[in-house]
Amino acid sequence: MNIDVSGKTAIISGSTSGIGLAIAKGLAQAGACVVVNGRSQAAVDQAIEAVKQHVPAALVRGVAADLGTAQGCAVLTSAEPRCDILINNLGIYGTQPFFDIDDAEWTRYFEVNIMSGVRLARAYMPTMLEANWGRVVFISSESALNIPADMIHYGFSKTAMLGIARGLAKFAAGTGVTVNSVLPGPTLSEGAAEMLMASAPEGQTLEEAGVAFVKTHRPSSIIQRAATLEEVANMVVYVASPLSSATTGAALRVEGGVVDSI
Template sequence: MDIDLTGKSALVTGSTGGIGYAVAKELAKLGAYVAVNGRTAERVDAAIAQLKEEVAGGQFIAGVGSVSSAEGVADLVAGLPKVDILINNAGIFEPKPFFEIEDGDWQRFFDVNVMSGVRLSRAYAPGMVERGWGRVVFIASESAINIPSEMVHYGMTKTAQLAVSRGLAETVGGSGVTVNSVLPGPTLTEGVADFLKSMGGAGADLEETGKSFIAENRPTSLIKRLARPEEVASMVAYLCTPAASATTGAALRVDGGVLRGIA
């Protein structure tokens, strides 16, 4: 199975922590040259330093800037004009009752979670098509299908990502470029850890608190626990390899079995 990414360049948005960090790590382990993205130079530099300790011989470059605006994306692309692999991972979430979600919240979530991937794909995918090879992956969520009542605005953006991903796959069909989305289930990222700590108080056992959260809020989970970022990253990294050349236009689940549909 050909999973060698030597000589390929990758950009992983929102990769100073969580799933994005884990994906950057896995891509580097497969030989890719990875641009680590975050909003501040301090966080990006710290992430790269840690990644270099964890991946012997790993190659990384800083991609500093917010992808939540057209200007931020333009600046990022200007400093990194070509990539072979684009991972649209940057995203935000926030539990909030529907009737309290204001217009500004809807727009902010759409700009960060959806338009960042639209703009970056529009910037990078044409070059991939010209070169006859490329990978675009959108990090969506099981919430794209199982809309959470506690954050409808988040679920809406994840559903939109599935539509954009499939539409872009149709657009570049036959070019050697694949476009897919990945649907993680609840995953123990830094943001989720903070959320769980707020539920259980200081010093809470995150693993046990996570299991309780799953039992109460995602009872259809088959693994009965939170996923780990590296478990999601393994799927994402595979999709970026030559071995996954016939997988495109798909929405692949790493949701721990939360979604009960068989399709």
């Protein structure tokens, strides 16, 4: 199986680290011209360099913009008016008791996790439909189905992504444009690593800390460990490729079997 997206332009929101950066590297390796995004120019420049180190011949550029706002999305779409592959990866998360989540925090999660993807899909899908080819991928989470009691606002936002992606897939019915969601589970991103290692016993490796977390907090996991960034990115790169042409409107799980359903 040869995944080749040469000649395609891919925009990945929130891609200066973690899953987003891994996706950028994967798509660059598959031949795409990659556009990375973050809130600061310094972070964007570092991400561009990271992609080039991974793929020396990569075609990569970046746009610094806060996509959690309408103004930031406008900055990106003005700098990059079209793309063939849109990866809506931007997202925030954090544990917080439900009764402590005020209206402003609910709105922040809605704007960043949901509206960033809505705005970008609205901007980029028309040219995909005109070209009769395109890929839109929403990075959701197993928390969309397995709502964490200590992150209800996060889980809600990821569930909403599934509905938007499914509806957009139907909107693009009969065309060469597909829209899907990818649902990672616990993943060894930089943010997760920081959280895990902060409470890890002395001498415990990151991988061991990931296993301990999964067994304690996601005991239904079948792989019984956290996924790597590359494992998640591999699924996204496939879904973004021409090989996935019969896959649309799907919620594709890369969560190690945490969600206990068939």
